[in-house]
Amino acid sequence: MYDYDAVVIGAGLGGLSSAAILARNGFKTLVCENTNHIGGCCSTYEENGYSFDIGASIVELSWIIDELFEKLGRKVSDYIDWIPVDPIYGFLTADGKRFTYPVDPDETRKVITGFSEADGPRWDRFQKLGQSAIREAFGRIMTTPFATFGDAMKVMAKAPSMVKLVKYMGMNFESTLKSFFSSEQVRASMSLQSYFIGLPPALCPGYIAFLAYAEHEGIYYPRGGMVQIPGSIAKIFGEYGGEIRFDTRVKRVLMDGGRAAGVELMDGTQIRSRFVVSNINAKTLYLEHVGRENLPAWAVKAVESYEVSIPAPMIMLGLDTRPDLDAHHTFCYTTIEEMNAIWFEDYASRKLPDRGFMLVSWPTHADPSLAPEGHHCLNMVTFAPYELADGDWDDLKERYLETQLDFLEHRFGLKGIRDHITMARVSTPKDFARMLLHPGGAVYALQNDIMASAFFRPRLRSKAVKGLYLTGASTHFGGGVPPTIGSGIAAGSLMLEDFGRVM
Numbered sequence: 001m002y003d004y005d006a007v008v009i010g011a012g013l014g015g016l017s018s019a020a021i022l023a024r025n026g027f028k029t030l031v032c033e034n035t036n037h038i039g040g041c042c043s044t045y046e047e048n049g050y051s052f053d054i055g056a057s058i059v060e061l062s063w064i065i066d067e068l069f070e071k072l073g074r075k076v077s078d079y080i081d082w083i084p085v086d087p088i089y090g091f092l093t094a095d096g097k098r099f100t101y102p103v104d105p106d107e108t109r110k111v112i113t114g115f116s117e118a119d120g121p122r123w124d125r126f127q128k129l130g131q132s133a134i135r136e137a138f139g140r141i142m143t144t145p146f147a148t149f150g151d152a153m154k155v156m157a158k159a160p161s162m163v164k165l166v167k168y169m170g171m172n173f174e175s176t177l178k179s180f181f182s183s184e185q186v187r188a189s190m191s192l193q194s195y196f197i198g199l200p201p202a203l204c205p206g207y208i209a210f211l212a213y214a215e216h217e218g219i220y221y222p223r224g225g226m227v228q229i230p231g232s233i234a235k236i237f238g239e240y241g242g243e244i245r246f247d248t249r250v251k252r253v254l255m256d257g258g259r260a261a262g263v264e265l266m267d268g269t270q271i272r273s274r275f276v277v278s279n280i281n282a283k284t285l286y287l288e289h290v291g292r293e294n295l296p297a298w299a300v301k302a303v304e305s306y307e308v309s310i311p312a313p314m315i316m317l318g319l320d321t322r323p324d325l326d327a328h329h330t331f332c333y334t335t336i337e338e339m340n341a342i343w344f345e346d347y348a349s350r351k352l353p354d355r356g357f358m359l360v361s362w363p364t365h366a367d368p369s370l371a372p373e374g375h376h377c378l379n380m381v382t383f384a385p386y387e388l389a390d391g392d393w394d395d396l397k398e399r400y401l402e403t404q405l406d407f408l409e410h411r412f413g414l415k416g417i418r419d420h421i422t423m424a425r426v427s428t429p430k431d432f433a434r435m436l437l438h439p440g441g442a443v444y445a446l447q448n449d450i451m452a453s454a455f456f457r458p459r460l461r462s463k464a465v466k467g468l469y470l471t472g473a474s475t476h477f478g479g480g481v482p483p484t485i486g487s488g489i490a491a492g493s494l495m496l497e498d499f500g501r502v503m
């Protein structure tokens with residue numbers, strides 16, 4: 001009757017993690033992936049001998065990956081060669097000053113006291129709270145199903161440090177940083193992390209500010225590129241008999257008596273399954289693939305209320321020289337006010353970014369094997385609107401590239417870098433949307449404001465459609481490598497609970 005126990009739509013981290021858990025537990029599982037590559041936003045492609053990451057460029061909270069591999073009966077070190085990344089960031093200030101934040105919190109303290117003696121002890125306080133928040137609270141709940149206020153209370157009971165964070169749920173990122181640090185320099189240097197969930201410091205929930213500590217628990221780059229993470233999970237999935245079909249786009253979820261009962265592909269092929277797992281944007285899933293006609297009115301209203309997250313145009317550069325930068329990630333910033341202006345002025349008025357990019361990732365700093373000998377890769381990332389007021393991304397690629405290269409030469413001080421560029425590729429929000437079918441080119445699926453976080457986000461076990469499970473950035477704790485893997489673990493445990501196997 002059924003072709004598979006489970007069909008998973010999308011081979012991103014969330015989908016693959018839950019698929020591997022299902023396969024390990026004896027479920028006949030198929031993953032349908034629209035592209036010809038594994039990993040969605042956490043992937044790597046090769047061009048002219050250079051390897052470029054499509055999205056994610058670093059891993060923090062790596063113990064979530066350890067937890068997944070343990071559940072799969074495997075050791076991470078047999079599959080992934082982690083390269084520790086230190087320092088965490090290089091910074092370039094508006095007046096051309098350079099400094100770095102090392103992984104060691106005590107070394108970072110020295111940098112912070114260089115800006116403000118008073119902020120040294122405040123960093124200690126921030127670090128202490130960050131440590132318990134990250135280790136005890138975020139770490140634990142990222143892999144725990146979490147659908148209601150009641151679930152939140154249960155987690156609180158098990159992770160008392162969460163109570164200390166409640167205060168910051170009512171604050172924004174900016175006011176949280178202000179409540180700790182007096183130096184503008186220090187606050188601004190930690191403000192980038194708000195955009196790591198796709199929001200400016202003024203709108204981002206306050207507890208996210210503790211991500212600025214999370215990186216001091218250690219950050220890593222997998223040798224061979226970010227694709228090694230989904231590649232390893234896919235390998236284990238295959239070892240347990242799982243099947244992945246590439247270039248296979250799901251058109252709709254098949255419904256049978258109100259239950260999800262398989263998928264229909266673009267070519268009309270129907271694949272029947274006991275249940276369906278989605279790793280795609282929840283708005284697309286519900287409104288297009290399930291269809292409004294199959295949803296209760298409250299569900300349509302709830303799904304429509306979510307905004308998709310901000311897009312991030314990227315520029316990938318191949319260089320025949322070593323760039324004069326200090327770290328795997330270099331962050332160019334001025335003030336918190338400017339970080340907010342990117343959203344409230346540029347994004348709101350649908351302007352092509354001209355303040356310059358904020359983050360440059362230099363993966364060959366960690367792993368030289370990603371480029372030909374003596375060559376390097378740089379990825380330049382900023383945030384920008386999907387629809388532009390003064391034209392279309394497809395026509396403005398060249399202008400965007402030139403603006404950003406000017407910025408690289410003048411603001412980042414990489415004078416003459418143009419003479420060393422062997423290849424340049426611009427990936428606009430439109431390209432990103434076409435490649436991964438992310439509506440609006442959204443990088444983190446749905447916007448992650450407080451009303452779309454945790455139990456306010458679409459549930460892992462659909463309430464509106466029986467037999468439908470969700471994973472990935474639209475759910476649970478939103479975007480990021482650890483949260484999406486965590487969503488796969490948490491959704492996996494729900495499916496095992498519902499379908500009677502033991503992990």
Ligand SMILES: Cc1cc2nc3c(=O)[nH]c(=O)nc-3n(C[C@H](O)[C@H](O)[C@H](O)COP(=O)(O)OP(=O)(O)OC[C@H]3O[C@@H](n4cnc5c(N)ncnc54)[C@H](O)[C@@H]3O)c2cc1C
Nearest residue numbers: 010012014034040041055056057058250472473479480481
């Ligand atoms: C520019 C950028 C930088 C980032 N940097 C970091 C970082 O440094 N560290 C970090 O932790 N996180 C980072 N992230 C976030 C992280 O990469 C993502 O949140 C995470 O990889 C998303 O995983 P996911 O499970 O939601 O699936 P996705 O990556 O969204 O994958 C979904 C998959 O579904 C497929 N699909 C879509 N529709 C269909 C369909 N109809 N049929 C079949 N297949 C379909 C897509 O092709 C895709 O492969 C970054 C993201 C971006 C975009």
